[in-house]
Amino acid sequence: MIKVGIIGGAGYTAGELIRILLNHPKASIAFVQSTSQAGLPITDIHSDLVGDTVLSFASDVDYSVDVLFLCMGHGRSRSFVEKIPASFKGKIIDLSNDYRLKDAAEGFVYGLPELNIERIQQSDKIANPGCFATAIQLALLPLAKAGQLNEVHIHAVTGSTGAGQACTSTTHFSWRNNNASVYKSFEHQHLGEIGESMLQLQPAFNQDINFVPMRGNYSRGILASVYLNCDLSEEDAKVLFEKYYSEHRFVFVVDKNPDIKQVVNTNKALVYVKKHGTKLHIVSVIDNLLKGASGQAVQNMNLLFGLDEAEGLQLKPVAF
Template sequence: MIKVGIVGGAGYTAGELLRILICHPEVDITCIQSTSNAGNAVSSVHTDLLGDTELSFVADLDTSVVDVIFLCMGHGKSVEFLTENTIPAHIKIVDLSHDYRLKRDGNDFIYGLPELNREEIKKSTKIANPGCFATAIQFALLPLASAKALNEVHVNAITGSTGAGQKPTATSHFSWRNSNVSVYKAFAHQHLGEIKQSLSQLQEGFSEAVNFIPVRGNFTRGIMATAYAETDLSEEEVIKLYKTYYKDHPFVIVSDVNPHLKQVVNTNKGIVYVEKHDGKVLIISMIDNLIKGASGQAVQNMNLMFGLEETTGLRLKSVGF
């Protein structure tokens, strides 16, 4: 059994992680750290887990009882934690923050998008889990980049309120968010860096604009991204390109019909749909921001790192209605 520790166990991503790992056949959750909730029952914070676990939060991570740790803290906190704490070399790390996603001197984390870096993830001990918008948008664009056929692209993507985290803010509380939509961080979202980094990995020298308009949605979870770009490829060629790229990736489905968001909510799936309009290709990509966009992807990375079947513990059913 893989002994799992979670640091920052009280937030949305940690809650989703616990829901998945409690049912994972190869995992034993041994330590859930939360400074603000130390001593409290996990089910007192993640109330849907009442009856599923008797674990309580602890103040400090005990590295003697873990094989892998998931860092589920706010951006900037993972660097701080790893600077202040010595983690034995045999313990694997999956970081769900933004802190290690961009390549730089001294950063030995592998960018954890299995549909891009599966073989590198298998050999790594440190994974930087991708961002939620970044995952959905990369699913839309990676096949074109792999064919060196990606031009300037325009992206509009809408996300549920859970993408803003558990702490209430002026734009996430119910009375503001309900029956409302708004644009934020237009052309300047923090996930653009990792998106462009991945596109350049496949299409060397890629320097075209990725024009990204993020939208706050009036629902709790899920991301739907629509992207379009000019292409000389026919619709049949583009569809074949996408199906070929994703044929060995179990969680990305290239749909033959226009999909809807409920097909991915509560699952580790990504659904992609492609069609051609005059000289432009339109790609629709959707994921659950908390699962494939965060905690499910983190478990998928753990599976790969420990030599398990990639889908272990992640065959989750969508809501349907």
Template structure:
């Protein structure tokens, strides 16, 4: 097929920069425009310094949305809804939204977790990219929900890097606060709980239990580790087989019973889940890069599915081991 013309709205933030890094290595796309109202006229590498020497693209304030085949909406939460209300997007243009605005599948959007909705995403007009914590936690639970095995409350303890808070400065985002520090935030009330529950009920209609989620701010820049446990009657071997069977056809998610660590996935679109049986519980440790599988990489994965490309195109990213 011909190249897919890409337009990016909100290209100056973390997800926009990560999207640019990935798409610059994608063999089937060309850039229509990279929009940033605050950085118009600057080279993208002046903001995303890791792209120096890789591109001469400049930020624009482009509003001719018909130049693109697909729009990636990378602005802050609430801004995608505002943008679509204020701008007319031609019917031929596909949309991948990276905000929270349409994850409830409103306004014609489908929820873009390929391990859950791959066939619905194919050829879809509008896709709502999942949240980063939500991606990690759901990938720890989907195989159990698929078999109707979530019969008790689910307990989650998860830590994320500082890039999960976005590029804008905040009291808890400064290096001097984050370094050598850790804290809990939004315990039991995190906004991603809504989409997690939505997905679990789509697989297991009778799921009525609580997902008790304790999020942590970590003192590192990128990555998520979620430790998820719930009651499970089967053996360790049965649990691992259940997960490996569910993810066998999915190229980015892997289930193993060996010890894992964040460096195995940072800078990649992978999710690795370690499956253990501990007494009467199953313990699933799920790791992703919050900016790649948790945001921009998964957005590219969704774009590939929308346009009938091989799902892994442009996403053969290697982690940094040391």
């Protein structure tokens, strides 16, 4: 069994991670650390786990584990990693954005399996991708691999859990309910990692990636609507996508325009390709907390330890 430790256990991503790992046949949770909730039962915060665990939040870190998942939020992982004792021999999977970009990676491998599966398998430290970044890259990777990228236009909407558990003026119920809004137009923090991945596959790419993110009035899920000029026919584009994802366990190229409920509660990504005149339109849907965060982190853990990539991740979507 893989001994797991979770750092920063009170947030949404940690809650989903705990839920998955409690039912993972090859993993065992050794501790869940939380500075703010130390000593309290995990079920006091993650009430969906009532009946599934009797663990309480720990205040200290046990470095005898095989893998540490860092769920502390952006900007805090780096200071934690710098204090890890040299005696620690385990692996690290960071769910923040601290190590995603190449100039800040410090030995961390960017953990998008559909891009870097072999590098992930050979690594000890993984920078888990961002949620918007995952959905958008899955819409673009096959085109970049084929050298077909040019200027890209993206509108994508995410659920409120993408903003984290802390309540803000744009996440509390009375503002978010029956509402929608645009934020961080053309300057979202995930653009950096998206751009680096595109250059990895298409080194000559030098066009804009225009990204307008939106807040949706629902809890979880991302829908990315991506389009660009493309000389490929619709049939050739579909073949390109199907070939690229043929050996990837969680990405499915579908024939019908997908919706978010098909993927919520799963590690799946559905990708739909359609040609409109000179424009190629790609729709990509994922669960921001699973394929966009904790599910992908467990997928990376499976790869790090030589397990079946889908171990513990056969989850049913909400569907309705």
